[in-house]
Amino acid sequence: MDDPLNLDGRFMQEALRQARRAYDAAEVPVGAVVVRGGKIIGRAFNQVELLKDATAHAEMLALTQAQSAVGDWRLTDCTLYVTKEPCPMCAGAVVHCRCARVVFGAPDPKGGAAGGALNLLQFPTLNHRCEITSGVRSEECTTLLRQFFGEQRTLNRALRLSSTPRVAGSNPPGGFKPETPGEPDR
Numbered sequence: 001m002d003d004p005l006n007l008d009g010r011f012m013q014e015a016l017r018q019a020r021r022a023y024d025a026a027e028v029p030v031g032a033v034v035v036r037g038g039k040i041i042g043r044a045f046n047q048v049e050l051l052k053d054a055t056a057h058a059e060m061l062a063l064t065q066a067q068s069a070v071g072d073w074r075l076t077d078c079t080l081y082v083t084k085e086p087c088p089m090c091a092g093a094v095v096h097c098r099c100a101r102v103v104f105g106a107p108d109p110k111g112g113a114a115g116g117a118l119n120l121l122q123f124p125t126l127n128h129r130c131e132i133t134s135g136v137r138s139e140e141c142t143t144l145l146r147q148f149f150g151e152q153r154t155l156n157r158a159l160r161l162s163s164t165p166r167v168a169g170s171n172p173p174g175g176f177k178p179e180t181p182g183e184p185d186r
């Protein structure tokens with residue numbers, strides 16, 4: 001889409017600001033904003049750990065705020081900006097509230113539901129399809145995620161090393177099993 005004022009970039013900048021708030025709170029750094037008529041009516045960052053709620057993704061929180069601002073569950077003239085490709089849960093929510101457009105930064109080929117692993121946003125048998133714009137400020141969005149997971153791995157390694165007691169005769173049954181750090185799923 002032609003965007004002479006680079007509005008997409010500017011709104012993604014705001015979503016990135018939210019993602020950095022998540023980063024500072026030791027949450028997976030994803031941020032989202034909902035825009036209607038050129039105004040931000042919802043903004044949030046991922047708060048799964050803070051709220052101990054697996055559904056507290058940035059998109060879900062931002063959509064809920066936007067629905068309150070509009071006074072309706074229908075967000076037919078709204079655009080969702082999010083720093084990472086939405087997961088199936090969030091893409092499902094986008095379809096349910098009939099959002100017109102989704103703009104995202106970092107692609108997620110393993111778990112993304114906006115064309116990465118699957119495409120729920122334009123699923124032929126669902127009653128709503130929305131426009132997708134990908135790759136907006138994707139480098140900044142991806143770098144933030146990589147940096148976060150890199151630090152998490154270093155931290156986990158340090159924690160394992162510091163919590164391995166070396167007491168004679170106290171080896172666990174089966175002996176020492178080195179933990180393999182799993183790749184985080186988002």
Ligand SMILES: [Zn+2]
Binds near residue numbers: 088
């Ligand atoms: Zn999600």
